[in-house]
Amino acid sequence: MSSAIRNIVIIGGGSAGWLSAGIIAATYASAADGVGLRVTLIESPDIKTIGVGEGTWPSMRRTLKRIGLSETDFLRFCDASFKQGTEFHGWASDTGASYTHPFMPPTDFDALNPVEAYLAEYTKSRFDQTVCPQVALFADNLAPKQITTPEYAGSTNYGYHLDAGKFAALLQKHCTEQLGVTQVVANVTAVLCKPNGDIDRLKTDRTDDLNGDLFIDCSGTHGLLINGLYNIGFIDRADTLFNNRAIAAQTPYVDETDPIASCTHSTAQSAGWIWDIGLPTRRGTGYVFSTQHQSDDEAERTLRQYIERTSTAAIAASVQTRAIAFEPGHREIFWHRNCVALGMAAGFIEPLEASALVLVELGATMIADELPADRSDMDRVSKRYNDRFQYRWDQIIDFLKLHYVLSTRTEPYWVDHRHPRSIPESLTSLLQTWAYRPPWHHEGYHKDEMFPSASYQYVLYGMGFRPARTMPQHRHHDQQMASARRTFAEVTKQATRLRTHMPSNRALLETLKQHRLQTV
Numbered sequence: 001m002s003s004a005i006r007n008i009v010i011i012g013g014g015s016a017g018w019l020s021a022g023i024i025a026a027t028y029a030s031a032a033d034g035v036g037l038r039v040t041l042i043e044s045p046d047i048k049t050i051g052v053g054e055g056t057w058p059s060m061r062r063t064l065k066r067i068g069l070s071e072t073d074f075l076r077f078c079d080a081s082f083k084q085g086t087e088f089h090g091w092a093s094d095t096g097a098s099y100t101h102p103f104m105p106p107t108d109f110d111a112l113n114p115v116e117a118y119l120a121e122y123t124k125s126r127f128d129q130t131v132c133p134q135v136a137l138f139a140d141n142l143a144p145k146q147i148t149t150p151e152y153a154g155s156t157n158y159g160y161h162l163d164a165g166k167f168a169a170l171l172q173k174h175c176t177e178q179l180g181v182t183q184v185v186a187n188v189t190a191v192l193c194k195p196n197g198d199i200d201r202l203k204t205d206r207t208d209d210l211n212g213d214l215f216i217d218c219s220g221t222h223g224l225l226i227n228g229l230y231n232i233g234f235i236d237r238a239d240t241l242f243n244n245r246a247i248a249a250q251t252p253y254v255d256e257t258d259p260i261a262s263c264t265h266s267t268a269q270s271a272g273w274i275w276d277i278g279l280p281t282r283r284g285t286g287y288v289f290s291t292q293h294q295s296d297d298e299a300e301r302t303l304r305q306y307i308e309r310t311s312t313a314a315i316a317a318s319v320q321t322r323a324i325a326f327e328p329g330h331r332e333i334f335w336h337r338n339c340v341a342l343g344m345a346a347g348f349i350e351p352l353e354a355s356a357l358v359l360v361e362l363g364a365t366m367i368a369d370e371l372p373a374d375r376s377d378m379d380r381v382s383k384r385y386n387d388r389f390q391y392r393w394d395q396i397i398d399f400l401k402l403h404y405v406l407s408t409r410t411e412p413y414w415v416d417h418r419h420p421r422s423i424p425e426s427l428t429s430l431l432q433t434w435a436y437r438p439p440w441h442h443e444g445y446h447k448d449e450m451f452p453s454a455s456y457q458y459v460l461y462g463m464g465f466r467p468a469r470t471m472p473q474h475r476h477h478d479q480q481m482a483s484a485r486r487t488f489a490e491v492t493k494q495a496t497r498l499r500t501h502m503p504s505n506r507a508l509l510e511t512l513k514q515h516r517l518q519t520v
């Protein structure tokens, strides 16, 4: 009997489900042609999607292009804007000082590690501004491209801010109308297995049974298959990253000419941090905090005070808030038998650095690119997948924790974050290395590393990290310093050029209502 993999069933119609459907369906011919894959997505008419998740990585451009969506249509339909990184306020200390993590690496990063020269001569300036011209665009809310720049190309690297509900709706329309994905609106009521333990089919409350060869669990936090059926363990990471609650609010602009921020603003608070993102029609704001350190009422007051400071008292008093509880952590494994969990079903850690959707993109891309031809190949692929994604989760956790351990803030939440017991050994070891050797390319083990060494540099030196020990002087020190001075001078020139030529985020998005970006 053939056990070829031809029939993929995805449970869940949130961003994870539809992104996975799009990536897989865009990779293979459709079953309708007799030689391809059948992709079916089932979503409940009763269980709502989580409806948040508004910041993406630059990887989303590659994903949207891969699935054949036009960037102009995406921007218009999803109330989306351009994001060029994150600006952190008040993280390093409670003086409110800021630093950024832009999406572009330092200029000439392949040839030059900028840290030594920065520490030797430039510490009166901010690290990010010294090494990366993109940062100059943040302050004036400038766009990464012009209207004449083709779709998905940019003068600087960028991702998006978007409306999560509209994004899922656009993906659904595109997947069903252009990519041959079958949508089923029904509740999964039972899961039937084969004698060997693989999933055979799903029973629903309003359709025939759905048979499949591979099942993708995008059913949200409760993980209908990975948890409900297979009971795969959950690794709770609250001992390292304490945040477990968010209060979100959609905040209107004071008037329609208000600037649209071209980065996420992340402002540290006494027991967490507030995100603030700019969409064309509103801001998305929210406070992510630890319920061990602050009550819901205090947290809501904190968010409203922030909105009042950055908007008006009337808006702060009138916004509707929504509380979302989550358990920070992830599954022990993600692919078990013929079932892979993606999105919230696989795990979730606070949205600092917006790493959730990119994990879905990476996961679905690996499933599509390494799809086993036959069931007999699946356990080999699933092992590779689990190894890769366990590594990725650990790396995300280390990177997010880094934002906390370098802070000198004195509230109990921040002090607890610096307690050695809460810091993973892997991060402690990296910090010990960085005490005398700054991160550079030797940090990355995989080609598609989620956080390259440039990201670590922006956080470390943005937060004022200084080496504890010095290395012997490099043989070519003088040449390296001269080259760094030239590079940093070029960064200043590039920053001026970008500021002169880039339109504001709002101006470009207004133009896009009338004109399309060129397709290539």
Ligand SMILES: Cc1cc2nc3c(=O)[nH]c(=O)nc-3n(C[C@H](O)[C@H](O)[C@H](O)COP(=O)(O)OP(=O)(O)OC[C@H]3O[C@@H](n4cnc5c(N)ncnc54)[C@H](O)[C@@H]3O)c2cc1C
Residues within 6 Å of the ligand: 011, 012, 013, 014, 015, 016, 017, 042, 043, 044, 045, 046, 047, 048, 049, 050, 051, 052, 053, 054, 055, 056, 164, 186, 187, 188, 189, 218, 219, 220, 221, 224, 246, 248, 286, 324, 326, 342, 343, 344, 345, 351, 354, 355, 356, 357, 358
């Ligand atoms: C506060 C917060 C902020 C976030 N911010 C970001 C961010 O800035 N960037 C980012 O990348 N990510 C962010 N995320 C994460 C992001 O929201 C999610 O990763 C993303 O929305 C994917 O969710 P999902 O599709 O896995 O789950 P959901 O949206 O919960 O979808 C679950 C789907 O499963 C279906 N379902 C469930 N049970 C059944 C059943 N029995 N039968 C049929 N269907 C069923 C539901 O109907 C629904 O369609 C954030 C998350 C939170 C909590």
